[in-house]
Amino acid sequence: MQPMTTEQIRVLIARGKLKDTVFQALGIICLAIGLLVIFLLVGDMLLRGLDRLNLDFFTEFASRRASQSGILSAWVGTILVMFVTALAAVPLGVAAGIYLEEYAKRNWVTDIIEINITNLAAVPSIVYGLLSLGIFVYAFGLGQSILSAGLTLALLILPIVIVSTREAIRAIPAMIREGSMAVGATRWQTCRYHIIPYAMPGILTGVIIGLARAIGETAPIITIGALTFIAFLPPVPFTATGADGVSAGLFDWVMSPFTVMPIQIFNWTSRPDPAFEVNAAAAGFVLMGMVLSMNAIAIYLRYKMRKNIKW
Amino acid sequence: MSANNASDLHQVSDRLAHNAMRNVSERLIEGLLFAAAAVSVLTTVGIVYVLVSESFHFFQNVSIVDFLTDTQWTPLFDDAHYGIMVLISGTLVSSGVALLVAIPMGTIIAIYLSEFANSKVREVAKPVLELLGGIPTIVFGYFALLIVTPLLQKVFPDLPGFSLLSAGLVMGIMIVPYIASLSEDAMRAVPMSMREGSYAMGATKLYTAIHVVVPAAVSGLAASYILGISRAVGETMILAVAAGMQPNLTWNPMEPAATITSYIVQVALGDLPHGSIGYQTIFAAGLTLLLITLAFNIAGQWLRRRYREAY
Numbered sequence: 012m013q014p015m016t017t018e019q020i021r022v023l024i025a026r027g028k029l030k031d032t033v034f035q036a037l038g039i040i041c042l043a044i045g046l047l048v049i050f051l052l053v054g055d056m057l058l059r060g061l062d063r064l065n066l067d068f069f070t071e072f073a074s075r076r077a078s079q080s081g082i083l084s085a086w087v088g089t090i091l092v093m094f095v096t097a098l099a100a101v102p103l104g105v106a107a108g109i110y111l112e113e114y115a116k117r118n119w120v121t122d123i124i125e126i127n128i129t130n131l132a133a134v135p136s137i138v139y140g141l142l143s144l145g146i147f148v149y150a151f152g153l154g155q156s157i158l159s160a161g162l163t164l165a166l167l168i169l170p171i172v173i174v175s176t177r178e179a180i181r182a183i184p185a186m187i188r189e190g191s192m193a194v195g196a197t198r199w200q201t202c203r204y205h206i207i208p209y210a211m212p213g214i215l216t217g218v219i220i221g222l223a224r225a226i227g228e229t230a231p232i233i234t235i236g237a238l239t240f241i242a243f244l245p246p247v248p249f250t251a252t253g254a255d256g257v258s259a260g261l262f263d264w265v266m267s268p269f270t271v272m273p274i275q276i277f278n279w280t281s282r283p284d285p286a287f288e289v290n291a292a293a294a295g296f297v298l299m300g301m302v303l304s305m306n307a308i309a310i311y312l313r314y315k316m317r318k319n320i321k322w
Numbered sequence: 323m324s325a326n327n328a329s330d331l332h333q334v335s336d337r338l339a340h341n342a343m344r345n346v347s348e349r350l351i352e353g354l355l356f357a358a359a360a361v362s363v364l365t366t367v368g369i370v371y372v373l374v375s376e377s378f379h380f381f382q383n384v385s386i387v388d389f390l391t392d393t394q395w396t397p398l399f400d401d402a403h404y405g406i407m408v409l410i411s412g413t414l415v416s417s418g419v420a421l422l423v424a425i426p427m428g429t430i431i432a433i434y435l436s437e438f439a440n441s442k443v444r445e446v447a448k449p450v451l452e453l454l455g456g457i458p459t460i461v462f463g464y465f466a467l468l469i470v471t472p473l474l475q476k477v478f479p480d481l482p483g484f485s486l487l488s489a490g491l492v493m494g495i496m497i498v499p500y501i502a503s504l505s506e507d508a509m510r511a512v513p514m515s516m517r518e519g520s521y522a523m524g525a526t527k528l529y530t531a532i533h534v535v536v537p538a539a540v541s542g543l544a545a546s547y548i549l550g551i552s553r554a555v556g557e558t559m560i561l562a563v564a565a566g567m568q569p570n571l572t573w574n575p576m577e578p579a580a581t582i583t584s585y586i587v588q589v590a591l592g593d594l595p596h597g598s599i600g601y602q603t604i605f606a607a608g609l610t611l612l613l614i615t616l617a618f619n620i621a622g623q624w625l626r627r628r629y630r631e632a633y
Contacts, residue, residue: 027526031438034528038434041427041498042447045454048495052457052465106358114352115359127362133549133619134612135556137583138369140590141608145372149596166365173362197344199351220456227458230558230583234590234604273460273559280464280563288468295461306456310449 053299060293068293073241073275077286082294084241088157088269089226091245095161095265096168096225101218104169108176109202132170139167140234148235155236157245158265163231168221175217179210212316216309223305227298229273241270272298373612376605383599389606395569395580397603404603406610408571412579413614416490416561417554419575423494424550428501429543435502436509437531448503455499463563466492471564484566484578493560497550504549508542509535541629548622552615558583582611
């Protein structure tokens with residue numbers, strides 16, 4: 012092989028550098044497409060829906076007339092369903108995370124649980140809807156209620172809560188546990204007074220990310236049969252519910268039919284009348300606002316956590 | 323002296339009793355925590371039980387051969403046909419379009435972020451990408467139907483209002499963050515010494531990235547692609563909104579079609595009586611969906627084991 016002249020080597024280097032630059036530009040373009048989609052999405056929804064984004068939109072029920080429709084039942088339903096979801100998913104997920112990190116011995120039972128959690132994270136969300144249609148709605152007789160929907164979403168986000176709890180616990184150094192146990196605390200006392208409080212920011216981040224995911228989930232809730240048109244609110248505890256003057260109990264609302272924001276948007280986008288597109292845009296903007304602000308809080312928490320904790 | 327002894331003994335037995343109580347409550351708590359961890363296994367058992375038992379009733383009325391070979395899917399008509407291939411074709415075509423967008427874009431972004439971008443860009447770009455992944459899929463559905471389809475119609479005037487192409491493209495954008503984030507993690511795990519070795523031989527950044535880092539991280543990349551496939555196959559709302567929900571045996575992305583997931587949504591929106599054959603079809607469809615995603619996950623785990631690199 013002929014040795015290359017300096018000129019040839021220079022050409023070779025220039026070509027390599029050019030390729031590097033071209034690829035770098037390609038990478039930036041791809042990233043920019045992602046950003047562009049977010050801007051286009053938010054901008055379009057804001058521009059289209061701006062007229063509808065006033066107080067009435069939040070205090071009116073859905074209606075047959077697009078210009079009078081609001082999202083009252085949708086946002087109330089979303090908040091109530093999220094409340095049930097958090098109430099079920101947080102204790103279950105945190106307890107499971109603590110068990111797997113602090114208690115579990117390495118044996119086939121824990122192996123099965125771990126493999127299960129990884130696999131559940133890959134199960135399509137609509138399958139959770141089918142599960143809950145069969146189990147919660149019919150086998151347990153909970154009906155198409157806020158409770159069924161909340162439990163469905165709780166199962167859906169359980170892997171997220173468990174994984175983030177475990178990661179937060181794993182970051183706590185062993186000396187904390189040793190110190191606690193050295194002064195005579197039991198394993199649970201160690202968890203209760205040390206592990207859980209120190210892992211709290213990490214757990215919270217996972218819970219918020221999970222709830223942000225749950226808020227946008229439509230498919231499993233449609234599958235359990237949530238209604239798409241609702242012009243009443245779930246009963247407020249201890250108020251009269253109808254002409255007979257019977258008061259609603261403290262927990263009557265959990266069995267109430269409901270709708271949520273994504274279903275309201277779906278309903279409006281699937282109508283042939285383009286007047287409803289404006290409503291869909293406005294509601295979509297509100298939903299995006301909810302999800303993005305929750306994600307932003309989670310990202311901020313994680314960022315702050317990484318800076319503050321020094322063991 | 324003897325009195326003193328008695329009180330000492332008393333104290334000791336008190337302490338023993340206290341200890342015994344403590345042991346009991348410790349055991350109890352451990353049991354509760356284990357039960358929480360076992361919920362994930364129960365969820366899996368529940369999913370398999372519901373899907374298999376309802377599908378079992380379905381397959382008593384419809385032969386498996388018809389289910390797999392019939393070319394029509396008209397379960398709600400008088401002349402009922404149950405050819406799941408119709409739904410599978412829609413699912414595969416839309417997933418294919420999505421992956422043609424998501425895999426190249428996700429990989430390029432990952433290579434750019436891990437090998438080219440400085441740490442500042444990375445710190446900003448990763449959370450922003452996560453925001454893109456957190457957008458509710460119903461909002462992406464809106465985006466596909468009302469923004470992307472009209473844009474595509476300017477390029478392809480024959481494109482109908484509902485199409486697999488537009489739903490698939492948007493689905494691809496949705497999947498990019500998952501692939502980019504996981505691939506970037508995998509490539510960052512490749513030890514610096516391997517890159518330094520390559521640079522020392524005079525290789526450019528791009529050459530090092532493609533010929534050293536990517537092959538070393540191939541198992542992680544494969545895992546991220548498999549996750550992307552799972553997401554695409556299980557995605558529901560984008561398709562339900564933008565792909566038209568018309569059962570249609572087609573391999574042409576320019577046509578409207580139904581996917582397994584959008585069919586389930588369509589049925590759940592009507593009121594089919596519990597226990598009817600139409601009701602059971604959604605469980606048979608759900609079982610098919612679960613088997614498809616399961617097959618991909620097993621393939622992913624196999625790939626990961628086959629190509630795991632030891633550094």
